[in-house]
Amino acid sequence: MPFPAPQTHRTAFAALLWLAVYLLAVTVPLFALLPGSAPGLGFAWDFSMALGYAGLAMLGVQFALTARFRRATAPFGIDIVYYFHRYLAVFALAVIAGHYAMLRVMHPEVLGAASPASAPGHMTAGRVALVLFALVVGIALLRRRAQFEYDRWRFAHAVLATAAFGLALWHLHGSGRYLDTEWKQWLWGVYGAFWVALILYVRVVRPAHATTHPWTVVEVRPERGQVTTLALEPRSGEPLRFAPGQFAWLTLRASPFAMREHPFSIASSAERGQRIEVSIKALGDFTSRIPDIKAGETAWIDAPYGTFSIDDAPGAAGYAFVAGGIGIAPILSMLRTLADRGDRRPLVLFYGNRVWDRVAFREELDALRSRLNLHVVHVLLEPPPDWTGERGFVTEDVLMRHLPIERHRFHCFLCGPTPMTRSVEHALGVLGIPAAHVHSEIFDWV
Amino acid sequence: MTRQSRARWLAFATTLLVVLLVALFAWLRNLPPALQAGAVHAPQASGPGDEPGRAAFARAGCSGCHSAEGRGNPGLPLDGVGARLDRESLRDAAFALGGAAERFPPAVAQRKRAHANDAEAEALLAYLQRLK
Numbered sequence: 233m234p235f236p237a238p239q240t241h242r243t244a245f246a247a248l249l250w251l252a253v254y255l256l257a258v259t260v261p262l263f264a265l266l267p268g269s270a271p272g273l274g275f276a277w278d279f280s281m282a283l284g285y286a287g288l289a290m291l292g293v294q295f296a297l298t299a300r301f302r303r304a305t306a307p308f309g310i311d312i313v314y315y316f317h318r319y320l321a322v323f324a325l326a327v328i329a330g331h332y333a334m335l336r337v338m339h340p341e342v343l344g345a346a347s348p349a350s351a352p353g354h355m356t357a358g359r360v361a362l363v364l365f366a367l368v369v370g371i372a373l374l375r376r377r378a379q380f381e382y383d384r385w386r387f388a389h390a391v392l393a394t395a396a397f398g399l400a401l402w403h404l405h406g407s408g409r410y411l412d413t414e415w416k417q418w419l420w421g422v423y424g425a426f427w428v429a430l431i432l433y434v435r436v437v438r439p440a441h442a443t444t445h446p447w448t449v450v451e452v453r454p455e456r457g458q459v460t461t462l463a464l465e466p467r468s469g470e471p472l473r474f475a476p477g478q479f480a481w482l483t484l485r486a487s488p489f490a491m492r493e494h495p496f497s498i499a500s501s502a503e504r505g506q507r508i509e510v511s512i513k514a515l516g517d518f519t520s521r522i523p524d525i526k527a528g529e530t531a532w533i534d535a536p537y538g539t540f541s542i543d544d545a546p547g548a549a550g551y552a553f554v555a556g557g558i559g560i561a562p563i564l565s566m567l568r569t570l571a572d573r574g575d576r577r578p579l580v581l582f583y584g585n586r587v588w589d590r591v592a593f594r595e596e597l598d599a600l601r602s603r604l605n606l607h608v609v610h611v612l613l614e615p616p617p618d619w620t621g622e623r624g625f626v627t628e629d630v631l632m633r634h635l636p637i638e639r640h641r642f643h644c645f646l647c648g649p650t651p652m653t654r655s656v657e658h659a660l661g662v663l664g665i666p667a668a669h670v671h672s673e674i675f676d677w678v
Numbered sequence: 679m680t681r682q683s684r685a686r687w688l689a690f691a692t693t694l695l696v697v698l699l700v701a702l703f704a705w706l707r708n709l710p711p712a713l714q715a716g717a718v719h720a721p722q723a724s725g726p727g728d729e730p731g732r733a734a735f736a737r738a739g740c741s742g743c744h745s746a747e748g749r750g751n752p753g754l755p756l757d758g759v760g761a762r763l764d765r766e767s768l769r770d771a772a773f774a775l776g777g778a779a780e781r782f783p784p785a786v787a788q789r790k791r792a793h794a795n796d797a798e799a800e801a802l803l804a805y806l807q808r809l810k
Contacts, residue, residue, distance in 0.1 A: 254692060259699045272708030273752040279704035286700045290693075315685030316692075323693035341741035342751045352739060352789055406785065407742070409753045650682070674682060 246307035253304075257296075258289040261423045265410040280334035281409065287328035288400050291365065292427035294321060294393070299434045300481075300537065309539040311674040321369050328400075332362060354406020357399040364396035381517055383492045390491065394431055397424075438534075439488035447531040449484075450507065452523070457590035459558060460522045461499065461511045464531050471505030472535060474498060475543040476569035477562040477645065477673075480535030482510060484525060488532045494518050497562035497647075497673075498536070502543075503572040508533075511592065513558035540645065540673040542566045548669070549641035550578035554626055554656050556648020557585060557592075562673060563647060564593055571603040579606045580634055580642075582626045584652060586613045609634045626652065628659035640664050646672040731805020734798035739789075746809055760810040768806050773799070 262285045272278050296304075297317040305313045335342055348356040368389060371378075375385050401424040404411070411417045451463035466472065474480075479497045486492040500509035514520040540562055542551055551570075553563045560583060570579065585591045588610075597608050611622040611630060622630050635642070644660055646653045653672045660670050735741065741750030746757060763771060770778035773794035774787035782790065793799065 251688075251692065255695055255699070258696055259703075262700070262703055266703070266706060269707065270753075272704070275704050275708050277752060278707045279701060282700045282703045283697075286696050290696065312685045312688070315682050316689050319686045319689035320692065323689055327693065327697065339741075339750065339752075341736060341749050344739040344742045345737075350737075350739070352742065354785075355742065409751075 243307050250304050250307060254293060257293050258286055261289060261419060262286055264419055265416055268413065269410060270412065276334065276338060280331055280338070283327050283334070284331035285404070285408070285410070287324055287331055288397075288404060289423075290320065290324035290327060291393075291397055291400070292424070294324065295397075295427050295430050295434070299430060300534070302537065305537070306539060310537050315674075318372065321372070325365055325369050328362060328365065332358075352406065354403050358403030358407070361396045361399035361403060364392055364399065368392045368396060382494075383490075383518070387491050390431070390435065394428070397427065435491070436489070442483075442488040442532050442534060445533075447533050449525055449527055449529045449531055452525050452527055454523065455511060455592045456594065457557070457585070457592040458514045459511050459592040460514070460525075461509050462522065462525060462531075463500075463507055463509045464533065465507050469506070472508055472533070473505055474502055474508075474536035475541040476502040476566040477541035477543075478536035478538040478565075479562065480508070480510065480533050480537070483532035484522075484529065492518075493532070493534065495537070497538075497565065499561040499564045499568075501565065501568035501572045503569055511558070511561045511564070513592075515558075538562075538673070540647070540671055542570070542643070542645070544671070545643040545669070548577070548643035549638060550580075550636070552580045552582070552631075552635060552639065552642050552644040554582045554631075554644065554646045554648065554652075555584065556626075556652040559647035559649070559652075559673070560593060561647075563645060564596075566645065567597075567600055567604065567606065571600055576605050578636060578642075579604055580636075581606060581608045582611060582630065582634070582656075583608065584611045584613070584626050584648065588612060588616055588619070607634065626656055626659075628662055631656070631659055631663060635663065640666065640669075643669045643671065646670065650674065728805050728808060730798065730801040731803075731808075734796070734802040735805060737798065738793045738796065738802065740802075743786075746806075756806065757809050760807040765803060765807060768803055772803065772806065 262282060265285075294317060297313055297320070300310070308316070344355060345351045346359065351359075371380070371385070372389060374380075375382075404420065404424075405417065408420070411420055446467050447464045448467055449462055450465050451461075453461040453463070455461055472480075477497070479495050481493040481495050483490070483493045496510040496512055498508050499511040500507065512519050512522045514522065542548070545551075551566070553566070555563045563581065567579070567581070570577075581597065583591065583597070588594075591610065591612075594610070597606075600606055601608065609622055609630070611624065611626050612619060613624065615621070615623045622633075624630075642665065644665060646656050653674070657670055657672060661667060732747075735746060740746075740756075743751050744754045744756045745752045746755070748757075759768065767778075770776045771781075772790065774782050774790035775794060779787050779791075793802075796802070
């Protein structure tokens, strides 16, 4: 089974364990209906019915996948879990559509009248739930292309999905023939209630906890290339413990209940958790408003998350970093941390940008070379006339020219636009770097 | 393979496993001889005189929970009901009236009662009575 390159057997084991937990969460409530049930009504009938139960369970677990449980997301990386959530929604919708389609083909009379005026409430609930789920999935997939505003979409996504799930539960309890005893009705009642409770936990309990841990913006610093650095300090004075390269969910100018949080890599050193910095490039609705933030404003932080970190590969002989544009942020955190730790292992940074004037942090990278055994390779798409360095994209040739002979013992960290990450992953493989040594952070997973 | 396509394959493989487990569930339920619709009581061929009753059966949404003559939800077959119940007992069961009302969950009883005064109620009962 393909799953994200685990760094160790332990990670692989944890990943398999969580997959098993997923399958159990979806199918145990179904198999629990077997004992004491009336005889089957033919394979096709029972298969179509069970598809409905399993589809509903899959949609229930969807709420858990994005609930950011650190232990469950750690073996995969949260970006994989979000993608998993996205693709699984499409497949779960197919499972539910299969439930409906089989009945429509085999027993159309069972579906009865489609008009809500004459159909029983639970059948209408099932139909509306199916349409709502399709809508939720369709809108999520088209969000970027249709340029829906992120915050509004996220709110509508949560509300519509919860409403659809509630309607599907109603449909199940109204028509579910397998719930023929009181304890089975209880079991599925509690099972459904569990997912609804989870939504409440994520949307109410956790934000309530966050309100007790406010942070303050202590500095707003413009950087090159339309990047703004925000420095934040916890009002409690309690430092944030994180691994360099991890990210935080940041809420600004909104309550933690407002669902207006956005993920950003922490760019500062993990050795300085009492003051963290995030460096944000103006790319969208939220990010273009960052330069207006003033020192003294309140911020809310949910952190740390992510597995993109040198601390996940502490035994490497050296590290190679490949950054594209603002993809430098998590890598900067790793470099600053290595400098603070006095690490003298060989480091190579490939940093791709369009033009020299907009290379964020180029002066600091220069300065870091005196504290680290660091070789910085700037790669410019539109270099100035007197440029003698690398130009174009970070290609296999560029990598080969600057990576040392013992590169197969290095661990490589890639963060940038998806096409860059994809081509560099391929090139590193050609250069003999084992896939398990290549770590990439997906830029645009939300 | 990119992390995104890994996630896609992971989701696909997981869904495939879920569907296989669903198939296993359906197979296990049918390990004992399956109660196919009409397997207990062969559906009686009915005559053209049953058409109004059959139409009433469909319009009242009875097929959502019951099958008759091999059509509808096989979970609760009504073939043979005419031989088991007389007209008044059939009326009570079909429309959740009298003592029969307590046998049904409240929502089901309410749906059944809603059809007690339909113009087609007698045609429906006559049809059910002929399901012998």
